[in-house]
Amino acid sequence: MKIMIAGLGLIGGSMAKSLKRAGYSADGADRPAVCEKALQAGAIASVARDTAAYDVVFIALPPDAAMDFIRDSSFAEGAVVADICGVKGALEKFVYSRPRAFRYVGCHPMAGREVSGFENSQETLFDGASMIIVENERTDREAVRLLEKLFSEMGFSTLKHCGAEYHDRKIAYTSQLAHIVSNAYVKSPAADGFPGFTGGSFQDMTRIAGVDEEVWTRLYMLNRTAAAEELALLIDNLKLYLGALQSGDEAALKGLLREGRLRKEQLDKEKKIL
Amino acid sequence: MKIMIAGLGLIGGSMAKSLKRAGYSADGADRPAVCEKALQAGAIASVARDTAAYDVVFIALPPDAAMDFIRDSSFAEGAVVADICGVKGALEKFVYSRPRAFRYVGCHPMAGREVSGFENSQETLFDGASMIIVENERTDREAVRLLEKLFSEMGFSTLKHCGAEYHDRKIAYTSQLAHIVSNAYVKSPAADGFPGFTGGSFQDMTRIAGVDEEVWTRLYMLNRTAAAEELALLIDNLKLYLGALQSGDEAALKGLLREGRLRKEQLDKEKKIL
Numbered sequence: 124m125k126i127m128i129a130g131l132g133l134i135g136g137s138m139a140k141s142l143k144r145a146g147y148s149a150d151g152a153d154r155p156a157v158c159e160k161a162l163q164a165g166a167i168a169s170v171a172r173d174t175a176a177y178d179v180v181f182i183a184l185p186p187d188a189a190m191d192f193i194r195d196s197s198f199a200e201g202a203v204v205a206d207i208c209g210v211k212g213a214l215e216k217f218v219y220s221r222p223r224a225f226r227y228v229g230c231h232p233m234a235g236r237e238v239s240g241f242e243n244s245q246e247t248l249f250d251g252a253s254m255i256i257v258e259n260e261r262t263d264r265e266a267v268r269l270l271e272k273l274f275s276e277m278g279f280s281t282l283k284h285c286g287a288e289y290h291d292r293k294i295a296y297t298s299q300l301a302h303i304v305s306n307a308y309v310k311s312p313a314a315d316g317f318p319g320f321t322g323g324s325f326q327d328m329t330r331i332a333g334v335d336e337e338v339w340t341r342l343y344m345l346n347r348t349a350a351a352e353e354l355a356l357l358i359d360n361l362k363l364y365l366g367a368l369q370s371g372d373e374a375a376l377k378g379l380l381r382e383g384r385l386r387k388e389q390l391d392k393e394k395k396i397l
Numbered sequence: 398m399k400i401m402i403a404g405l406g407l408i409g410g411s412m413a414k415s416l417k418r419a420g421y422s423a424d425g426a427d428r429p430a431v432c433e434k435a436l437q438a439g440a441i442a443s444v445a446r447d448t449a450a451y452d453v454v455f456i457a458l459p460p461d462a463a464m465d466f467i468r469d470s471s472f473a474e475g476a477v478v479a480d481i482c483g484v485k486g487a488l489e490k491f492v493y494s495r496p497r498a499f500r501y502v503g504c505h506p507m508a509g510r511e512v513s514g515f516e517n518s519q520e521t522l523f524d525g526a527s528m529i530i531v532e533n534e535r536t537d538r539e540a541v542r543l544l545e546k547l548f549s550e551m552g553f554s555t556l557k558h559c560g561a562e563y564h565d566r567k568i569a570y571t572s573q574l575a576h577i578v579s580n581a582y583v584k585s586p587a588a589d590g591f592p593g594f595t596g597g598s599f600q601d602m603t604r605i606a607g608v609d610e611e612v613w614t615r616l617y618m619l620n621r622t623a624a625a626e627e628l629a630l631l632i633d634n635l636k637l638y639l640g641a642l643q644s645g646d647e648a649a650l651k652g653l654l655r656e657g658r659l660r661k662e663q664l665d666k667e668k669k670i671l
Binding site for chain 1: 507508509526527529557564566567568569570571572574575576577578579580581582583584585587588589594595596597598599601602603604605606607608609610611613614617618621624625627628629630631632634635636638639642643645647650651652653654655656657658660661662664665667
């Protein structure tokens with residue numbers, strides 16, 4: 124099985140390294156300097172020149188670059204082509220809008236770090252993580268089974284299946300909203316570098332504040348209805364706490380905090396069951 | 398030096414254990430069942446009966462209970478009495494509103510866990526953590542020096558000094574706001590127990606959602622001006638992102654994300670310097 128990885132950044136580089144750990148030998152494509160690093164690290168066997176020569180092509184690029192890559196490449200008939208973008212509806216729409224002889228499967232690894240680039244990639248990045256595989260009536264089952272095997276071998280411990288719309292709504296909440304909140308959180312004038320005042324709560328809240336605005340702006344724009352709905356809902360909820368604080372309504376504030384605590388306990392319970 | 402700890406929950410229990418590790422022997426007070434556990438664990442030498450018999454009294458109780466305890470107790474003349482409440486202005490106001498022969502120092506350990514109670518206390522809880530010591534013109538310098546020695550021996554690696562108002566504004570931002578955001582975050586209907594969709598971002602954002610509403614409502618009420626100001630500011634900032642999403646203004650969204658990223662990088666840099 125000939126495997127190619129387009130894009131050798133944090134995710135693509137980690138895919139290459141974890142595939143190598145599992146005994147595979149993948150080729151890669153990226154800018155020359157990045158390919159050189161990946162070759163030197165032994166993460167890829169060689170630089171991929173002809174996309175049509177591969178059985179499996181992983182596209183580990185941001186959404187726009189991924190779509191450009193699909194548009195501009197020739198793939199072998201029946202090749203499994205899987206992107207790992209954080210939005211799936213826009214990718215599906217793009218792929219299905221044109222004739223194709225390859226088997227497309229949208230994927231999204233629930234793994235990341237607040238750093239990027241090949242130099243931060245790790246063969247262990249996916250160990251114990253979850254991979255979302257997006258399916259619909261056009262998805263080839265055999266392609267999915269092949270990918271499931273490769274993802275398991277990369278270290279993923281959970282493989283989830285869902286449709287693109289469900290994915291995009293979920294991701295708007297669990298990831299996109301979190302990045303906006305974290306990014307907005309650091310903007311208070313009270314954030315003036317007095318580290319003795321910050322315990323784990325502040326660290327957790329602001330860990331992902333430093334998003335790459337080029338990449339993330341596009342991710343938001345490609346999923347903006349769902350992202351806006353989640354953000355509007357959070358703002359509405361926060362306003363309830365603000366009202367209780369401003370009016371000194373102790374019972375209301377207690378009720379709000381209690382509701383959140385019970386929800387959190389429920390979530391923790393469901394997590395244990397699922 | 399005779400040391401007493403009033404309240405043997407997560408913080409008080411950890412103080413007892415870390416003091417013991419440092420070679421001290423403290424007495425403690427709490428409900429009989431808790432004292433029994435602390436005695437059995439060897440965290441305290443005996444149950445404190447007479448507060449007036451101690452040179453140093455740590456009050457590891459929630460704010461209202463701490464104020465009740467101070468009001469109802471007799472302390473030795475010159476005894477060092479230190480509370481560890483998360484709000485300091487209200488405590489100072491209370492202590493200074495009445496005659497006293499003890500030396501009061503407000504403190505606030507920047508350490509905690511999302512669990513509580515003696516059973517979760519640890520001798521290592523404060524290792525590497527930061528302790529805020531609140532000072533003003535009435536604070537006895539010798540008392541502060543004594544506490545600094547004890548806190549260092551408990552494992553705290555950073556000792557910060559500031560006034561109560563500064564503390565309360567900072568804590569409204571770094572801790573109180575974070576707990577409200579986390580508590581509100583879990584309230585989306587999208588939080589329906591599909592754990593495969595959650596990477597580290599969601600976990601970090603919701604780790605502290607399950608606040609004890611009894612304790613935290615009081616903490617907010619005792620610092621509600623500052624807490625409300627920080628929350629209002631965050632809501633205003635979030636609204637900017639929402640506007641950009643709703644109108645599809647890509648440049649505006651990119652600008653907002655960029656601003657947050659630069660602020661985060663600045664904070665990380667300051668942290669390295671300080």
